[in-house]
Amino acid sequence: MSQMVRRLFLxxxxxxxxxxxxxxxxxxQDAPAAAxxxxxxxxxxxxxxxxxxxxSPMQLxxxxxxxxxxxxKIRLVGSxxxxxxxxxxxxxxxxxxxxxxxxLTVPAPLAAMTYQFIVHQPDGSLSTSARYMIKRPxxxxxxxxxxxxxxxxxxxxxxxTLIAKSKSLERDTQNLEAALKSLKDISASISQ
Numbered sequence: 001m002s003q004m005v006r007r008l009f010l011x012x013x014x015x016x017x018x019x020x021x022x023x024x025x026x027x028x029q030d031a032p033a034a035a036x037x038x039x040x041x042x043x044x045x046x047x048x049x050x051x052x053x054x055x056s057p058m059q060l061x062x063x064x065x066x067x068x069x070x071x072x073k074i075r076l077v078g079s080x081x082x083x084x085x086x087x088x089x090x091x092x093x094x095x096x097x098x099x100x101x102x103x104l105t106v107p108a109p110l111a112a113m114t115y116q117f118i119v120h121q122p123d124g125s126l127s128t129s130a131r132y133m134i135k136r137p138x139x140x141x142x143x144x145x146x147x148x149x150x151x152x153x154x155x156x157x158x159x160x161t162l163i164a165k166s167k168s169l170e171r172d173t174q175n176l177e178a179a180l181k182s183l184k185d186i187s188a189s190i191s192q
Contacts, residue, residue, distance in 0.1 A: 040065045043063070054108055055173075058106055064100040066099075068094060072102075072119070074117055075118040076115055077118055080106070087106065090102070105185075107174070
């Protein structure tokens with residue numbers, strides 16, 4: 001009986017190694033197909049002269065050049081005026097040339113904004129785009145110069161501090177108004 005089991009086992013070994021040898025080339029043929037299916041991005045950054053007023057809504061658009069998948073996951077990562085941003089894009093739509101296009105509205109920067117896109121690839125990996133930068137050609141900086149001999153120096157310094165704080169609050173208010181408008185737009189699109 002053990003001789004019979006042994007012969008049966010030995011007869012199965014070539015079949016197992018034959019099946020293993022066929023799985024190798026098939027996997028090798030699948031690898032190039034997976035490499036060519038990487039999602040590729042197209043993006044045109046806004047010109048510095050056309051960037052809206054600080055805090056105003058600014059649209060950033062990304063196109064998947066080789067895909068029609070409007071449910072792809074794309075994130076915007078960067079900094080706006082020194083503050084970190086990490087924002088997920090909403091679902092996209094097909095554009096005129098049948099490519100998936102994603103649009104995100106962010107507040108325009110006061111001075112500068114750097115950003116890049118992270119794309120979740122179909123195979124589960126992540127790809128990072130080139131880094132983009134928007135920098136305003138002219139940035140207003142207010143500084144109060146007070147002579148040390150001035151008897152009202154302390155009052156003028158306090159006044160300068162109040163002016164700086166009011167400008168900062170003005171920018172924050174513009175950012176909050178832009179965020180509120182975005183929330184209202186999202187609420188309107190959800191209710192439809």
